[in-house]
Amino acid sequence: MSLGTLPAQLITLPGVYRPQTDTLLLAQALSRERMEPDAEVLDIGTGTGALALAAARSGGRVTAVDVSWPAAIAARLNAFRQGLPLRVLHGDFVTRTRGRRFDIVLANPPYVPSARARPPSHGAARAWDAGSDGRAVIDRICASVPALLRPGGVLLMVHSGMCGPGVTVTRLEAAGLSARVAARARVPWGPVLRARRDWLQAQGLADGDEHEELVIIRAEYI
Template sequence: MPLFTFPGVYAPQEDTRLLIAALRRECLPPAARVLDVGTGSGALALAASLHGAAEVTAVDVSLRAVLSARLNGLLARRPIRTVRGDLLGPVAGQRFDLVLANPPYLPAPPARYPPRGAARTHDAGEDGRIVLDRLCAGVPAVLSPSGVLLLVHSSLCRVDVTLELLARAGLPARVTDRVLTRLGPVTLARADWLADRGLIEPGQEKEELVVIRAQAP
């Protein structure tokens, strides 16, 4: 369905569609509670609601993203609870049967200040893992027993590290989906820097996106 996004809010792209495809394969338990971390437009939250989730919570640090997700929920007539806050902080003490996450994961050159505006939707430090590492460490605390995490990110920020961190946190994980996609305009604009760091090959035009599935005991 068409979605509205305020300026500076992450609009659904290939990684969003890949994660939605993985979501649709999940068999949700009765009265399932779903969390969408870093919701952006609310696309994943809406997909979870349409997939049969009884309760969907969408969190984002950006006020514009929260307003976009809230508006899209209203337009679609789906009961989406939207909360503004940093990552898992707003849902501390709550448990969910499914956590969806499409966090910022693009490696970025050192900046004088933390990313702001549209850059905050994709830039994630020099290794692309500023948000990913925090998410891997914190997600076990919000998963119900047998709860599932579905996480999408690029191979540019090391899939093996994500799998290892989730395993250390007690969440056995595996890659369920892979797709090659063209480098986006932001990535292409810093291609020389990425090549200098060995994250891509000179002249590389594609990157691999993966969905990682982890499940609580």
């Protein structure tokens, strides 16, 4: 398995986000980064641990964090099954990593806009719903990442074009990072977006073309 691909036959427990196109795009972005021996890597919102395991297989010393207990358990099971060293933590990424710095931070946060003003505190939707603008977790990452990165460290984050990639770049730059959109891809809507088509159109977040733009944001802490 190359770094630009994902581990096969991952255990996915009920309620845990399955690796999808956004996960693969992030893995491909990671494959373009130089991974130093024993680089410290943080995977925020690890889910099944797919990205964390890809980084660990390339030699990274990986810490994976998720607020979901089923996700943390799935990541631990997958690491054990593949014989890879992975430190999996359950809880809020800011709290669980306080005082530590990393060479690479990976993030596939919840980013789907929702009619609910606040993200859910439990259930499967916790993996994708992120408030009315989809930025509830994205903005926390933008504010927190300077304290997570070592000098020269890199953040790679994927999210939807609906969430304002320009806003993300601006906020990261305001936090002292050099940021840009490093990759884009258009993908068909999945069942979550199709189910809220009318609401998205009413908010001006979608038109009749049921395709979503995904972006990879790359930010470096100079």
